[in-house]
Amino acid sequence: MTAPSLSIVVPCYNEEACLTELHGRLSAAARELGDASYEIILVNDGSGDRSWEMMRALAAGDPHVVAINLSRNHGHQLALTAGLDLCAGARILIIDADLQDPPELLPEMMAVMDRQQADVVYAVRRARAGETAFKRATAKLFYRGLSKLAEIEIPLDTGDFRLMSRRALDALLSLPEQARFIRGMVAWVGFRQVPIVYDRAERHAGRTKYPLSRMVRFAFDAVTGFSTAPLRFASHIGLWLVAASVLLLIYIAFAFLTGATIQGWTSLMLVVVVLGAVQMFVLGMIGEYLGRLYIEAKRRPLYIVSDIAGHAGGHPSLGHVAHEAETIAASDTPGGNGSRPIA
Ligand code: UDP
Ligand code: MG
Secondary structure: OOOOOEEEEEEEOOOHHHHHHHHHHHHHHHHHOOOOOEEEEEEEOOOOOOHHHHHHHHHHHOOOEEEEEEOOOOOHHHHHHHHHHHOOOOEEEEOOOOOOOOHHHHHHHHHHHHHHOOOEEEEEEEEEOOOOHHHHHHHHHHHHHHHHHOOOOOOOOEEEEEEEEHHHHHHHHOOOOOOOOHHHHHHHHOOOEEEEEEEEOOOOOOOOOOOHHHHHHHHHHHHHHHOOHHHHHHHHHHHHHHHHHHHHHHHHHHHHHHOOOOOOHHHHHHHHHHHHHHHHHHHHHHHHHHHHHHHHHHOOOOOEEEEEEEOOOOOHHHHHHHHHHHHHHHHOOOHHHHOEEOO
């Protein structure tokens, strides 16, 4: 089978209520292009609901659908990476499962890519419906803070919703890191990247899979992945503190010589508390980098695939895994037995 001209890659975590609608609208958008050779890669990121059963059913009923089951929840960015690794298309659309990103934008993205000879067409959020004021405010702050810190230019208010050329995707997949902030990594890759603006819809169904704790971790991955400014900030604080302590030393010596050394509980406490806090903060910041360095040093595979349902696509590695997965399905053993790492 030859490679399709378009791959649509969708990471899914507990999205049973969205999948049918998603499949319908993605298929309609792909057919709109007038080219039958597309594939829809649904990645089940260890859902606890019926997402995987539904994906299998979709793959059984539609030869365009490939369903990939990860061995557990690996997180949004790694699930997306799994789908990107295994897709075969000449162009690749990344889209969320919850239909916040409208599939109907696809023809326009294709047209912009053609017209502007672009390698990446990324979708910039103008409005965000149905999201809490807190999420909108923190997201806004985050993208602006990141662009101040990052050593490359990362587009503002842009998620992973984008269309990419094969060479841009291959370049992206050559970046090996575990802590993946894909929207930043795509920016790092370069080539010609152009924005289109859209209004982000409300979730079709279900709840966000990004509670505050995950948002914070995602933000740390972004900052540590694209900036060493916090580390420089640590050394700058250190320098200022050294300067301040020289002044303090002079004052201490003066107080000692003049015999006025008994008072000063307040200033002493102030110094202890402030210094303690600054030290812990800086240490924590260094720890964030060190922890990530440690994880990277282990060189573990990014994710583990347990089953694949649907056609084998044009991709050599997918063909291999799909074959293996069919064997698993045929012998009806649980997917876990067939697990194999795909790095
Ligand atoms: N997702 C995933 N694994 C996770 C969390 C999320 O594959 O551990 C998927 C999710 O199903 C959705 C996309 O990532 O397709 C974005 O998640 P969500 O819509 O919950 O994020 P939000 O739009 O609220 O930021
Ligand atoms: Mg969403």
